[in-house]
Amino acid sequence: MNDPFSIAGTALSSRLFVGTAGYPNQQVMLDALSASGAELVTVSIRRISLESYAGSMVDLLGDRCRILPNTAGCVTARDALLTAELAREALDTNWIKLELIGDRDTLYPDVEQLVEAAAELVRKGFTVLPYCNEDPVTCRKLADVGCAAVMPLGSLIGSGMGIANPSGIELLCARSPVPVVLDAGVGTASDAALAMELGCEAVLVNTAIAKARDPRKMAAAMRAAVEAGRLARLAGRIPKRAFAEPSSPRLGLVGA
């Protein structure tokens, strides 16, 4: 299927992005990444060493995929800026997934800090992908300050609750001038398929794969779900009806 997809002018081979935290071990993570077919994988800069020693995250992922560093653990715009600079220097990429957490229990983004930090990072030449609320006003502001995509949460990070507000996500996708990448909340494959059907350009999954009973299988399931959801979106769903309509014609039967 010829269905190209790009962010900030960079073509990406897969619409599934995968996170690298919380797997039982590195081998399971590598197998899951490979089963997912993901090209873009997120790595938390504050949680790993940026040195490339044998077996380090950077050493392990370097040749296999495109690393999207994130600012997980940052609370202030200043924090996020420093972390992004560190990532750019160490990993030789100007892409950054901007996370600014405003509340410890829900891990909701701090919108005010987020827009400020995004604007500053764009000014400094970064390609910014912010983790944000599923709120069209916030997403619009982020796009307006120059973010390359927006990454609204489906539901709380790590909750596996799926897409809590599907019509909100659909509305967002219809109006967003930049690609919408669903981030957070995916619990199983149907959640990822739904995100694509609602119009998202891509989906980011971490916990649902890393903490599954079989991470390799779940990674393959997510890959299939994202492809299926995307195909369904392109194919166009039928309208919903209140009453049944037989799929075989009633008129013109033999002997009628």
Next chain:
Amino acid sequence: MSTRIPLSSSQPKTVIIGAGAIGLAIAWRLAQAGCEVSLYDRREAGRGASWASAGMLAAAAETEPGEERLLALNLESQRLWPDFARELEAASGVALGYRDEGTIEVALNRDDAERLRFTYEFQKGLGLDLRWLSGAEARDLEPHLRPGIAGAVFSPTDHQVENRLLVQALLEGVRRAGARLYEGCAVREVDIAEGSARGVVSDRGRESADVVILAAGAWSREIGGIPSAYLPAVRPIKGQMLALKMDPAAPLLRHVLWVPRGYLAPRLDGRLLVGATVEERGFDESLTAGGMLALIEGAWRALPAIEELPIAETWVGFRPGSRDDAPMLGPSGIDRLVIATGHFRNGILLCPLTAEAIAQFVLKGRLPEIAREFSAERFLPVPPAAATK
């Protein structure tokens, strides 16, 4: 298996690099079997991960999806532990502080309970002896637990040992068995010629040997002389820990307690170990505010009475991690060079099994069946069979 051991000698002369619990236990077994053994450590013996560990013998409660084969190895070593402890105590005269009360994992709220139930069902499915407890049942076992515990799992077979006493006992056992120990003496390189290890070069000069065993934990890649493709694929995984001081006559806790992001291990002398962070930070030795906050807060949420306890000690250790979290045992791909590292969080647990398996490999040229799939050769870029053909 391509790594050959010279069977011409039934008691090969052995050099062991690294005098942690693993190297010491191997030395003890080989010296018992009559081998001439030299043991080198760049620092004081037993002061790396063996010292930093919490000594948990937790084969059951720590099992994660995808690690079912490692579980079999861990369970076998867990089974060996009581006899190993008795034998070592008798041989050394040092009591190991072995405690068999078992381990309790607690869930503090509904989300924790969902996660614990998921893990419990996975682990029960593997045939492990675990019991689900209500919050009240958990508090009957440990009355200082916070009221309102949402649920718990009791693991009767997951025990603990005082790892620092284990190190002392092994040191004494090794001395009595006649092995030589060189502390503060770094091995600079393994002497390898024509694809075969011949000995080591250390701060004190050259020593030849029939067999060289590399058991230097997270530092195993820092030994020279070994072609890089054959260096064990091991990396340091940082852990921060602290010890609180309880009244030994009235301890707050008797079982090992797992909380949602850490554990507490009560020792007979009143120390209450709180651990541990798991960080991919290379050999960064710093204690951090965030690390200490996470440990203390995690412990406090389950056991609020720790608030009053003095902090006795804080430290950082480096677990030797392999890519699949399982150890590397036996053949290295180079003749007469034997690997014993990569034990990650299970070094103390796997100590008896590792010592037995490596001793058998050195003495008989074969690993026991259960250890064979954990050879270091699984990480070699070229399968050794193909390389030697």
